[in-house]
Amino acid sequence: MSDHAATNGRPLLTPFNIVAGIIVVVGLILTVLRFTGGLAATTNLDDYNPWGLWIGFDLLVGVALAAGGYVTSAACYIFGMKRFHSAVRPAVLTGFLGYALVVVALHYDVGRPWRLPYPFIMQQGTTSLLFEVGACVALYLTVLFLECTPVAFEWLGWKKARALAVKMTMVLTIFGVILSTLHQSSLGALFLIAPSKLHPLWYSGYLPVYFFVSSIIAGLSMVIFEGTLSHRAFHDKMDAVHLEERDGVVLGFAKAASLVLAGYFFIKVVGISADNNWHYLGTGYGAWFLVEMIGFVMLPSILYAVGRRDKNIPLIKWTAAWTVLGVIVNRFNVSMIAFNYHLPASDRYFPHWMEIAISVFIVTVGVLIFRWIVTRMPIFYEHPDYQDSH
């Protein structure tokens, strides 16, 4: 087979495709192993650590980084910031794929995945936080799917269906913001049940607030970060409007991210003060907490502000990548590093290499689907039949 036998005249055997292909093959093999051998065959999970990397990264980080969808559509449609319109479709698509892969990842993590729909049909405990998270994620995934349908309908040429889907935009946006507010905070609230297991510097009655506010930071930064990568990979797919609005999106989101990061830093400080946890700052965990707070919260807040004032786009893009890393660090701290901190080292959790490989596989699948869609559907450009219809 020719290495140029590919779509859109692009070579098939690029370094990216080869690496992605290897990851997918390994991932599929490990998937078979997971679903035939069970959790014990592929993970280091145990009774002390029933939630590992697949919850800490695939779910907590995945949901946080997919927040760009509700943040961008709220800014554009609810707050009327139409200058961000070109960022809505990539952000909503990223959000949809993020949530879809969260649900896929849950199938790996839950011991009996066929019971995932049980909360809706079997149990009576609708006051459970897990029920609330499950219900919100299911509903929000549906909302994101519906928000993505105009893109697919434009691609398919289904004008009536597209007109109907576009009419629902405002309702879906409001619904999306409400659902995100609920479940982003509830993911933090899940850890309220474990005050003796989570280190006091990370445990707080304000955990739901921390998770919600940091999801806004994650969403804003992810839009900038994803846009930067898309700009490199799919520059030829972007129309003039998208390219013109790009710097405005970066500067506007940097300003918002800087302010929200500053607010997040201050409410974390208030949390430490309200629980009188100052003395923990002098410990080893305290040093790591300060790395997170100063290195991944205060520093990017200042860098975003400087980048915004000086209109320094490269600085903002690097800061966005750093902030995305900071969100990952925060979710890892809450769910793994500072969780079960009192256990002896022999009982602490470190993910099995197969857990890491499955997570890499799921992210790679997301990137490949994203690429498949944006190279075919009007994500970075206005469809010629519907220009000026917004």
Next chain:
Amino acid sequence: MENLFYTLQDFYTHTKGVTYVLMVGILVSIAFFWKFLAGNDDD
């Protein structure tokens, strides 16, 4: 630190006092930070 507190009331008076002082500092800081952040706005 625990020698400072004799009752729960002592503890809350101390922690809330520190937090209220911090809050005033934060409100002032946010105002200055916003001025720095939006200082170069031309829109």
